[in-house]
Amino acid sequence: MTATTDVSERGPLALAIIDTLVHRIGKDERAARPHDWLEATILTLRNEIIERWMESTKAAHAAGAKRVYYLSLEFLIGRLLRDTLANLRHRDEVGDALRQLGVDLSAIEELEPDAALGNGGLGRLAACFMESLATLDLPAYGYGIRYVNGMFRQRIDDGWQVELPETWLAHGNPWEFERRESAYFVGFGGEVTGDEAGRVHWKPGEAVEAVAVDTPVVGWRGKRVNTLRLWTARSLDPFKLDAFNRGDFEGAMADQLRAESLVRVLYPNDSTAAGQELRLRQEYFFSSASIQDIVRRHIQYFGDIRTLPDRAAIQLNDTHPAVAVAELMRLLVDHHELDMDAAWAITRATFGYTNHTLLPEALESWPLPLFERLLPRHMQLVYAINAKLLREARAAEGIDDRAIAAISLIDEGGERRVRMANLAFAGAHSVNGVAALHTQLMKSTVFADLHRLYPDRINNKTNGITPRRWLQGCNPALTSLIAEAIGPDFTDDAQKLPALAPFAEDAGFRERFAAVKRANKVALAEHVRDTIGLRLDPDAIFDVQIKRIHEYKRQLLNLIETVALYDQIRSHPERDWTPRVKLFAGKAASSYVNAKLIIKLANDVARRINGDPSIGGLLKVAFLPNYNVSLAERMVPAADLSEQISTAGMEASGTGNMKFALNGALTIGTLDGANIEIRDQVGADNIVIFGMTAEEVAAKRAGGYAPRAVIENSAELAQAVNAIASGVFSPDDPNRYRDLMNGLYDHDWFMVAADFDAYAAAQREVDRRWGDRDGWQRSAIRNTANMGWFSSDRTIGEYAREIWGVL
Ligand code: 26V
Secondary structure (H helix, E strand, C coil): CCCCCCHHHCCHHHHHHHHHHHHHHCCCCCCCCHHHHHHHHHHHHHHHHHHHHHHHHHHHHHHCCCEEEEECCCEEEECCHHHHHHHCCCHHHHHHHHHHCCCCHHHHHCCCCCEEECCCHHHHHHHHHHHHHHHCCCCEEEEEECCCECCCEEEEECCEEEEECCCCCCCCCCCCEEEEEEEEEEEECCEEEECCCCCEEEECCEEEEEEEEEEEEECHHHCCEEEEEEEEEEECCCCCHHHHHCCCHHHHHHHHHHHHHHCCECCCCCHHHCCCHHHHHHHHHHHHHHHHHHHHHHHHHHCCHHHHHHHEEEEEECCCCCHHHHHHHHHHHHHCCCCHHHHHHHHHHHEEEECCCCCHHHCCEEEHHHHHHHCHHHHHHHHHHHHHHHHHHHHCCCCCHHHHHHHCCEECCCCCEEEHHHHHHHCCCEEEECCHHHHHHHHHCCCHHHHHHCCCCEEECCCCECHHHHHHHCCHHHHHHHHHHHCHHHHCCHHHHHHHHHHHHCHHHHHHHHHHHHHHHHHHHHHHHHHHCCCCCCCCEEEEEECCCCHHHCHHHHHHHHHHHHHHHHHCCCCCCCCEEEEEECCCCCCCHHHHHHHHHHHHHHHHHHCCHHHCCCEEEEECCCCCHHHHHHHHHHCCEEEECCCCCCCCCCCHHHHHHHCCCEEEECCCCCHHHHHHHHCHHHCEECCCCHHHHHHHHHCCCCHHHHHHHCHHHHHHHHHHHCCCCCCCCCCCCHHHHHHHHHCCCCCHHHHHHHHHHHHHHHHHHHHCHHHHHHHHHHHHHHCHHHEHHHHHHHHHHHHHCCC
8 A cells, every 4th residue: 555645635634644654653654564554543543532531531530430340351342443433433534534645444444453352242242331331421441351362263174173373462452551550469379377466468479460451442422431451461570680690591581471371361161161270360360450450549539448339330240250359358358457347348339240151061160279279368258258148148037058058159069169159149239140031040040049048139131232333333334224214313322223113114215224235245245255265145045143152052953954954955956945045153162072063064064065056056054264253243234044042041141143133134043041032122023933941941851851752753853963973964084973963862951952843944934034025124124123222331321220320
């Protein structure tokens, strides 16, 4: 890219970008590469943000405002440039300035790496929440870890997933500010002693320094700029000069390496990752630094630690930061010399806890000896808290020994373990689920006994998504069309979207709505052709399942149904089949063997079906590599059908389901998580629901489920399962899927067989609806019109009023 336009036509913004390029990056415009333009643009934009950022902080300080602190080990932000420009209403101006310099803004936006500091839904939710907090003008900080390597990059080699390190910081990160002055000691291990005055002293055996790195978060219309504060680690004595001078270069670096290992990598959310020492170290590292920072700010502004709950609300994003409960207790008791009861009252009034999963393997607990070795003082405090908790429990009515054992912070069954969910529950005044069904299940299953003891604590906050990224940003054509129909007010308040509903009856509007979808499909088809060399028919149904690969999410159900459909088309080519494109994307945790095998199956099925000329292109299957936020932003606007087919009771909420429906896709889904509330909003006629309810799943499990009989009773299912098991899709290794398919016969934990016939019938219902073109478009429009409620602005409003007391 070189400047081609007349230099005299350059406006002040273009000149500012050139100035940044020369003085900050050290290049002239002829030498500048596209990445240099990206960096110069971000750095120039940052200058504008900084002033608003400082204003936001000053105003909150002056008002003595209560601040919200969102503690999360994951923030799946994706790219920032496009959304930041859009929120500042600055995109056209910056686009013009760059054009004067011969640079294409969209092209450099595509060069920005995704900040992939999260696994999936939980991390993306944290990112949507940060944007909504700024949009609602609430003073808030996100706290997390600045991982050097975020979520791995996925390559597909011969159909198999290969994990490559993700290097989002390779070109530096122009968004961030390192705050060397905001640094804290974080200790591990060592010993605890007491003095004559009864004070307790913890002398850690090792310590690292946590250093703050801040990223600005700009709300809609730039109203407010909040801070995402991610911690990086430094050794206290980064370079032991004496060792170096003796020639012991490795010894000199060892401490630094140990510190760096803390922030090196994001843990995958699979069961093998659970219980690893480095993970607990990460959890304590970022919780301790964050709590120290919050307490320091409170003392600096307000002087008295006892008013903390009036000025700070700390939300725990799952149990990953639950050790923060013990850390705040430690600071209150050991440093601020409060007694246990006073400290406990402050702690409970300050924390809220959000649960994001009921899967038993994801409920964190730490072997007691490990917890004690790493955090000896916190162990004592956990015992002390537990004593209080169990005293309260014993005094309550109807709590027997079994309930006491379930409530205890210590799991005594087998190897003793510290239960982080119980600690978070006990240490918070609010405990919330993320969709109505999930919250109900929290009360009746995992937290049943704690709920009986504290019946007012559990509450629901159904998840949401930011419409700035997930409608306006990713689907500008649909945004313009909606604005033409109902005016632009919906961009300030997504709950105005229902005004679009009457347009479902307007034939002209339906055509334009369909044309936008088709253009998005053409764009995605081009991307698919460029990345995996497959040609897609944009007039086929684009049927999309994109999410982490997990057995409970049942990509396997979709694949088996795909095989059954393929078989049907081959057997009955004369029937009036609906052309379909099955699109998959998602990452499997590297040690999750079945998940990786499911990716291989998707690719094997794709190769066979896409290469079979006898089905006349009626069915195509594609697995798109390296699913991330940016790929989702391409796929969501192009989907006709959204696959949300988890085993009922297992998906806490889902948020992908919301993104698709907002962009006019119909959902095929089970009555699980937020699907239920989506049905309530869009209307049962505009969604395709199938399968067992959570209650039916539980009853079937309890009653002894026999999948073999189910498979043998369904000709279509048996045919598909046997074809996969016998190697029809893996002639190079006919046994590749034998065990996976035998698992369906033997136990079928996720009830793929039990739901198969209902799912296949639901897919034929989708075909039928697609055949009624007007009916489909009506439904699509009603989906968009009725999804405003799922804006994360609504969700954050509820947290703010009902948990944090800040609205
Ligand atoms: C668990 C573990 C355990 C082992 C160590 C690493 C690790 C990392 C994350 C997790 C928890 C995963 C929980 C989660 O992502 N839940 C998802 O949260 C979404 C937002 O609320 C929700 O929409 C999804 O349904 C839910 O699966």
